[in-house]
Amino acid sequence: MSDNEAILFANEAFYAAFARRDADAMDGVWDHRDAVTCIHPGWPPIGGRDQVMESWRAIFGNPDSPTIRASHATVQVLIDAAYVVCYESIDDGFMVATNLFVRQGKAWGMVHHQAGMAPRPTDLDAIAAPNTFQ
Amino acid sequence: MSDNEAILFANEAFYAAFARRDADAMDGVWDHRDAVTCIHPGWPPIGGRDQVMESWRAIFGNPDSPTIRASHATVQVLIDAAYVVCYESIDDGFMVATNLFVRQGKAWGMVHHQAGMAPRPTDLDAIAAPNTFQ
Numbered sequence: 001m002s003d004n005e006a007i008l009f010a011n012e013a014f015y016a017a018f019a020r021r022d023a024d025a026m027d028g029v030w031d032h033r034d035a036v037t038c039i040h041p042g043w044p045p046i047g048g049r050d051q052v053m054e055s056w057r058a059i060f061g062n063p064d065s066p067t068i069r070a071s072h073a074t075v076q077v078l079i080d081a082a083y084v085v086c087y088e089s090i091d092d093g094f095m096v097a098t099n100l101f102v103r104q105g106k107a108w109g110m111v112h113h114q115a116g117m118a119p120r121p122t123d124l125d126a127i128a129a130p131n132t133f134q
Numbered sequence: 135m136s137d138n139e140a141i142l143f144a145n146e147a148f149y150a151a152f153a154r155r156d157a158d159a160m161d162g163v164w165d166h167r168d169a170v171t172c173i174h175p176g177w178p179p180i181g182g183r184d185q186v187m188e189s190w191r192a193i194f195g196n197p198d199s200p201t202i203r204a205s206h207a208t209v210q211v212l213i214d215a216a217y218v219v220c221y222e223s224i225d226d227g228f229m230v231a232t233n234l235f236v237r238q239g240k241a242w243g244m245v246h247h248q249a250g251m252a253p254r255p256t257d258l259d260a261i262a263a264p265n266t267f268q
Contacts, residue, residue, distance in 0.1 A: 035210055037219055044253055045219050045230050047208065074181065076169055076245065078236050081215035083246060085171055085179050096179050098232050098248045102212050111210065112217060114232045116250025119178055 001106070003082065007075045010108040011084045011099055015070040021060035027053055031102055031109030039114035041095060066090040070097075072121055082108060087121045094118045135240070137216065141209045144242040145218045145233055149204040155194035161187055165236055165243030173248035175229060200224035204231075206255055216242060221255045228252045 001009070010029065017025035030036055030049065038052045039045045040059070046052050059065050073086035080103040088095040096118035101108035135143070144163065151159035164170055164183065172186045173179045180189050193199050207220035214237040222229040230252035235242035 037208075037210065039219065039230055039232065039250070039252075042251060042253065044255060047219075074171075076171065078215040078234075078245065079213070081212040083234060085173065085181075085246075096173055096248075098173065098234075098246065100212075100217060100232075100234070111212065112219075112232065114230075114248050114250065116173070116248065117176060118173075119176065121178060 003077050004075045006106060007077070007082045007084060007101055007108050008073060010101055010110065011070070011073055011075075011086065014099060014110060014113070015068065015088075018068050021065070023053070023057050023060055026056045026060075029110050031104065031111045033111065036110070037112045039112075039116075041115050041117060066092070081111075087118065088115055094120050137211050138209045140240060141211070141216045141218060141235055141242050142207060144235055144244065145204070145207055145209075145220065148233060148244060148247070149202065149222075152202050155199070157187070157191050157194055160190045160194075163244050165238065165245045167245065170244070171246045173246075173250075175249050175251060200226070215245075221252065222249055228254050 014029045017029055034049050036049050036052050037045060037047045038055060040055060046055050069089045070086045071089060073084050075082060075084050082101050084099040086097055088097050095115045097113065097115040099110060100112040102111050148163045151163055168183050170183050170186050171179060171181045172189060174189060180186050203223045204220045205223060207218050209216060209218050216235050218233040220231055222231050229249045231249040233244060234246035236245050
């Protein structure tokens with residue numbers, strides 16, 4: 001599996017855990033370091049692994065939390081770190097996310113997530129950085 | 135200068151260029167690779183160095199663009215990459231940003247920026263990740 005494939009696999013595991021509201025799977029997606037961070041849309045930034053996991057449990061426990069599906073994922077590898085930019089389709093619109101990972105041997109662990117509101121994507125809005133189309 | 139200091143210096147140079155609407159200074163903040171990316175609040179994601187710089191020139195040329203000031207910056211170093219999470223104070227509210235950098239010798243170059251709306255920060259909202267207070 002190439003780095004790009006392994007990073008997209010980690011990104012897909014994040015959205016699968018999110019869609020299934022599976023706190024154990026979400027825990028497994030994140031790197032084990034304490035200093036992970038997360039910016040949910042409209043929330044203050046959250047720092048610390050326990051606090052980030054608590055935020056996911058709160059979201060998963062809220063019946064009003066939206067369904068979610070990711071698309072348009074592009075990967076940038078920065079040696080031992082990498083990030084994905086992708087759209088998130090939610091019930092009432094679209095968001096765009098930055099998902100940052102660090103290398104864990106052959107796998108990649110999430111260290112940071114930020115999502116914010118975005119306009120509806122079109123093919124022309126797909127990210128056009130050289131060599132980064134998926 | 136420690137890694138943390140050099141990364142905060144790069145982050146401050148980004149906000150100084152933003153506040154002064156200085157396109158040349160903004161160009162100098164970003165890494166030289168083509169595959170840089172940027173997510174302005176409410177915009178589709180932008181990929182490619184030329185396209186990202188064009189977006190800054192558009193923002194700097196718009197008389198309605200807000201004034202901006204950064205605060206609450208925290209740094210996470212991921213070996214040869216690093217990211218800052220900080221608040222951005224704008225005319226009519228607050229945003230929170232992820233600013234991602236890569237090591238360039240002793241300096242650091244920006245490869246990705248995302249900003250999105252956030253609630254007003256309080257001291258209690260300062261990011262609480264271990265060992266990351268500035």
